[in-house]
Structure formats: structure tokens, C-alpha cells
Amino acid sequence: MSIRAVLTRISLALATLLFVVCFNFFLFHAVGDAKQDLARNPRLDQAAQLATIKERGLDKPLLSQFGTYLSQTARGDFGDSFVSHRPVIEELGHALPNTLILIGFATLIASLLGPMVGLAAAWRRGRWRDSALTQGSVALYSMPEFWLGMVLISLFATRFPIFPAGLQVEPGSTTTGLAHAFEVAKHAVLPVATLTLSLLAQYAVVMRASATDAMREDFVTTGRAIGLTPRQIRRRHVIPNARLPVVTVIGLNFGFVLGGAITIEALFSWPGIGQLTVEAIENKDYPVLQGVFLVSATGVILMNLIVDLLYTKLDPRVQLD
């Protein structure tokens, strides 16, 4: 892989990001009108409405607002929330790590276990284990995440109150340090489990299909003919050929899940990007929505770039140039 090819990929990613930044501005101006939303606010009289409009720069021409937005965004300043009046970057800084805890752990566990489950099913294709794992995976895959979460809550928080059903810490908790981390971990179990099961099932299904194809290839038959053990065939020939689609799905999912964790976060009252998004939508907090949209889009673009670059490592046949 040449440096030039890598630079080209990075440039393309940056160009996409620039487009997203511009689109972000016009999208939210097309779907909402912050000035009119203020007009029905019973807590602001007309003078206060006008002053607020001026303070937020909403009285300026659209292009002028766009210019301000671009220069602010370039400096990492997404403006202030209409609701909390805190800088959006602070709001994101509070919510993003919480979401990354969920997504990070769920993706890690699912990307380790999902392919294993898929491979185990493919290896025993047609047998009871394949049926059980495949049907189980398909069933999990097809379940709406919120429903799966509700089942887990019903079982492990209500019927048998083992895990907390929601929130990030016990209300009023004063724990710090390790005790706090333990408490957060305890509260993360059910949301992480929900997200993990959804992702795991998806990866298992993809891996099974991919591994099944690989196992039909001539090089596997040759491997058997020359006396390689099943383990050697799996490790040397099946897995390397079957993993590419899974890596693609994992990479793309990581970006999309940033936005897709909304239902999980809502269900478990987990204070992440999802919760921030829902509130911003409810309150028509356009600066926050713009920030969330930008973070999600950046996640997708970044993961696409990483997958692209990783491909050449995982499969020497793939050339970026």
C-alpha cells in the first residue's frame, strides 16, 4: 500500500466530511425554523423573543449565518445549546464517552464472539448445533433492540432483580474511583448485553454465510487432501477468507451504532448521545442536533476509512491504488 494511496483515501474522507459539515447546516435550516419555535414560547414575551433571536444570530442572512457556522466549526466550536446554554462541545463531551462505553464494549464482545458463533455454525453445517446457533442468531437479529432490552429488563431487573434496569449509577450515589467504575459497570450490564446480542447475532449470521462459502473453495479441498488438520484448515484458510465481510460490517456498524444506540439509551435511561439526540429533537435544540449529526457522520466516515486501510492488511489481493 503506497503512501499516496493512503493520502488519497484520507483526502476523500476529508472531502466527504466537508460536504457533511455544509449539508449539516442547511439540513437543519430546512427542517426547522428556530425563530418561529420561539414565537410560541409562553415564557418569552415579544421583546425577549427578539432579543433571543438577535443573541443567537438568527436575524442575520442565511449566508452570513453559514459563514459564522463554518468558521466556528473549524475551530471546534459548535455553538451553545438553545436549552442548557452550555457549549455543544461540552454536551457532546459529556455524552460521547458514555455512548462509547456501551458501543465499545458491545462491539468488542460481539466482534469476538459473533464470528466464533458463525464459524461454529458453519463448521457443523446441517447439524443440530448449526440449526441452534443459526436459528438463534437469526431470531436475535430480527428482534427489535428495544424489545430485546425489555425482555432482559423484565427477566433480570424486575422478575429477578439482579441488575439495575437503567440509569448509569444508583440515584444519589456518592461513590468515586474504582467503586464508581464498578457501579457504572453494574449498570452497563443490561444495555451492553442488549446491544451485544443484537450485534453478535448479526456478525454470526454474516460469518456463517461467509465461512460456508470459503469452506466450499478448492483450496480447502486441497488442504484436506494434503492432510491438514481441521484446525489448520480453519485457521489458515477458512478464517482469513471469511473474515473480510465481517470486518466490513463491524467497521460500518461502529459508526452507525453511534446513532443507533438511541433506543438502547432511551430504554435504559443511559445518558449518552442517544439521549442527547432525543432531547435535542424534543426541544428543537438545533445546535446540539448539528453537533450530534456531525459526530455520527464523522464516526461513519472514520470507520469507513479504517476498514478501507485494514482491508489491504487483511487481504493482500486488495490494492488501494
Added chain:
Amino acid sequence: MLAAARLSLVPLLATVAALLALAILGAAPAAAQDGDLRIGYDQPIDSINPLGQQNQISYQVTTLGYDLLLNYATKDGSPDLATSPARSFTHSDDGLVWTYRLRPGLVWSDGRPMTSADVAFTYRTVVQNQTNVLRGYLQDVKRIETPDPLTVRITLERPNARMDSMNVAILPEHVFGKLPLKKRDTAAIKLPTVTTGPFMIQSYDPTGTTVLVPNPRFRGPKPAVKRILLIRYLDRQGELRDILLGKLDMVYSADARWLRKVRSEPKIKAWISTRPGFYEIAFNSCPSGGAGTCSGPSKGAHVKVVQDPAIRQALAWGIDRPDLARTAYGGTSEPAYGLISPYYTRYFEDLSKDPQVGYRYDPDKARAVLAAGGWNCRSVPCTKNGTTAEFELIVRSNDPEGQSAVKRIQAWAHDIGIKIDIAVMTETALNNRILATGSKPGSYAPSYDAFYWQWVGDVNSPDLNLEVLRTGSSWQDSFYSNPEYDRLARGSLRTLDFAKRVDLMHQAERVAQRDLPYIPTVFSGAVVLTRTDTWHNWQPSPTAGSGSPVTTNWQQFVGLRPGPAPTAAGGAASSGGGGGGTNTGTVVLLVLIALGVGGGVGLTVGRRRTSSAGFPDDWTEE
């Protein structure tokens, strides 16, 4: 990563086992700590700064800490001198000079004395800061003086009856005075808050738990509550679950659909109360020549239909409000026959029995009104001079109850000969229709026929409920304009004699009911859930009728006592309730782990056995 992976389910089972072990080691739900009052809520606390709050829950939080100059009485929201920082107030005969005398010895929670300077500072901030949400209360203020540390004198441009019921929290000058005037409504407040009321905010987390603790220097009786935990839920079902499990003591804003479920729960009490607002069908009332901020209705609007008095009155007679309250609103709302909710016990007048503007359900009368108005109703929709009695009724997409309500209204309207086309759209889209740009700068040309929405007024007086129909009001959305109404509504605000003020309000209300720019359908309701086994002595407000144990003042929390209410025999009702089952859960978990590990071993052994037996043949072509 995958290359190194072994074909085994052991890691999966090990992970599950580890998670379960984590649960057993310490994940059982914590029992409530002594003295904690745990309140679940779902609307975000948008700010803890009283100058910048938009949401009801935010106001509730600060009410527990900051005093108003004249706090509201639990009984009916009237000025309560017994609990207020002001021990007396008077006004000049012309109502232009108001003098408030403070109680001596008042101190902030940090030990600094509270004086008239703090009151003056707060009011000046409200007047001078351009964007705070409290400006409306002090719009007529000309001058604020403090002749001595215990006296505040306010001079007004015009008389204003709300000077005894200003919902303006008194702020400490030595804290807020350090902030620039422009930022005083949006700046973050240092914690713990400095207050004079019974509580102060110790920590604020809009996405988690906000904690209030008692103010050690509070002048009144010490509350039994040691901490108020305001716990934010994004999923409302979680609130129901947790109060049933005993992990919450109160759900601040419960869903009406839960009532059936909690009715059979002996340890849960549901408080159904009327809110200070109403749902309404708003008609495009903008006259063709324009009025106020309206330059004339948009050309596409069916104003010939919706501005016809017969259509409005017929529809008003044709809506079965009690049925609407019972069905669409699950029995939590009351039928509305006026603009002033029964929540305002001192202001409310039941117009339902009024023969002219009562509009109790009477479809025959509705048909007669249409006939008298020249509408031919031999077929549906009725017609008049080539115009059909048909219009569009917009309802918000985020208002499921409203959508249910308008479907019923559509059926009733059809029954009397009016065709309603329902359109569901977002608030933004509806606002675009209401505030469509007019022909003059800064004017509107509303492009809707009618919409279904609601207003929620202030805690203490229904002025806002009337203000929304006044010509030129910034909250106008029907663009109704009637000088008679304007005179009465404004007059009520300028009249200090309470009886006369209320009478003017009722007159204005009757004019609005006669002209019907709005058809009020129900007075909106609220549902609060409390547990009966953890705290008792809840005080509903208003006392008469259906009150809520929260929203009016801090007294409602100071009076709370731990445990269940004492029974007539002198003992306490049995406590306990939710939250149990941990031991059972642990046993079940151990069984699950045993099964899981057993299964894992079985699968692993099976794998090895197959491998050692030779090359599997089950991955050949099917």
C-alpha cells in the same frame, strides 16, 4: 483477531458467567437510604437558573430552594404571608406604588443576611436582562427603591394586579451580582445553590440524578426529608417499573394509561389533578383586513367556513366533552367550557350551565344553529351559497392524545353536517402554517383553517390564558381581534380589586366563548404517583377539588413524614413492598451459571470428541 480465535463457545459462556458473577457480587438494587425522597421524572431539567428555565420540572426544582417575595399558598395559590420572606405588603390607592416589608432575620444558606437589596437586585435584573423568562411579571415597573434593609418599594407605570403574585424567585445578589447582566439568565450556577427556602441544590445532572439537601439555615421547620433525589428517566415505563418495585417514592408526571395498572396496587396512590391550562380547537380568525400582527389570512385558508359563527357554535354544541375527557384523555382531564381552568380555584367559573356559552353536548341544537346560520344540511357536508362546510384540522404528530381527540371530534362534526379533514404534522410545520409570512414586515398571514393544541398557564393566576387571545399579543396564534375582549382582558390585569378583576376576567371569557376563536375541549390534567409506604402527609394543592402533591410551593415537601401514614388505631400501615426477590434471583442465577458452565463443558467436550474422531464431514455440500 479471528485467526487466533478458537472454535469454542467457552468464551461466550465465560463472559456470561462473569457478568452474572458481577451481578451476584454486588449488583442487587440498593435499598433506599433513610431520608431520601426519590422522584422520577422524564422532562429534562433544562436549567437550575430561575431566570432561564423553560420546563415545569425545572421550576419545581428551584421552587424548593428559592423563595418568592410572596410564596403561593397550598390552599389556592394566593399570597401566603405566613411562609413568605415578605411579612406584609401594601399598595397606594392608585395601585402605582407597592411596598413590601421583609421579615427580619432572614439569612441565605451561606449565612449572609437576605435584605431588600437582594429583592431589588433580582427585580432589576429581571427588568434589565433582555432574554430572561420572567420579564413579563415586571413589565410595568418604573422604579425600585430600598428605603431600608427590610423595605422594598416598587413604582409602576400602570397598575398591575399581579404584583402580589409574581413568580420571580428572589436571588442572592452576592452570588448573581458577580455575573454580567447579559449572562445572568444563561450562566451556570455554582453549587450548592445559595437559597432561603428549605432546600438547596447540591448537585445537578440533567441526564442523571439531581440532588437537593436541606438548607441548614432555613427559617421554618426542618424537613424530615434528608435528600431529594430527582431521577431522570428517558423511558417512562422505567418510572412505572421502579415505583412498583419500590425504587421510587414519586413519579412526577405519570402516564394516564398507567392508571388501570396502579389501581390494583395498594401501595401506590395516583393523584389526578387539573392543570392550569386547556386544549382547544383554534380557528384562523385573522380578519381579511388584518389586525394586530396579522396582515390577513392566507389565500388557501377556508376562512369563509371557519370564520362563520354558525359553524363554530354548531361545532361547540356538537362536541361531547365529557366523553372526550373520559376516552381520549383516559379520565385525567376535565371537560372545558371556558378558558379558565378549575385549577384556579379563586378565578374559575363553571360556564357549562350557561344557556348561551355553555355548549354542553347537544347535536340537535348544533344542527339548529347551522340551519339558522343559513347552512343547508340535507347532505353532509352542509352547504351555503356554494360553500361546503369543510375544513382542515391540524394536530401535532407528537400529541397522540390530541390525535385521538380530533378523530372523535371529526365523527361528531360529521354527525351534525360538518366535514373535518385531519392533518397530522410536526410542531415546526404547524408553526410555519400559523406564522406564515404576511404582506407587511413582521406580520403574519396564517395559512391554516384550524388546529388542535393546548396552552398551560401560570401557577397563580390565569392572566396568560386570556392574554393569548388579546390583539397584538406575542402569543397570538388564532389572530382573533375584538376590542371589547382586549378591553376586558387588559382591564382585569389593571384592576386591583380582586372581585372586580375576576369579574372582568369572566366577562372576557364569555366574549371569547361567544366568538369562539378557540373551542376549549378539555382542561388538561396531570397524574402524579406516590408510594404510600415510604412517605406520608402529602399535601395536595389546590386543596379543593383535585389537587397535586407537587408544583405549588416548598411546603408540600417540608410537611412530608417518613413511612406509611399512621392508621386510625395509632399504628403504621404495613410497609415493605417492592424491591424484594434478590435472594430468589441469586439462587436462580447460580442455577443458570451451573447450567451454563455445564453446557459449555458439554459443548467443548463434544467439539474435542469430534475433532479427535477425524475430519468432520458435515461441512460438505448439502
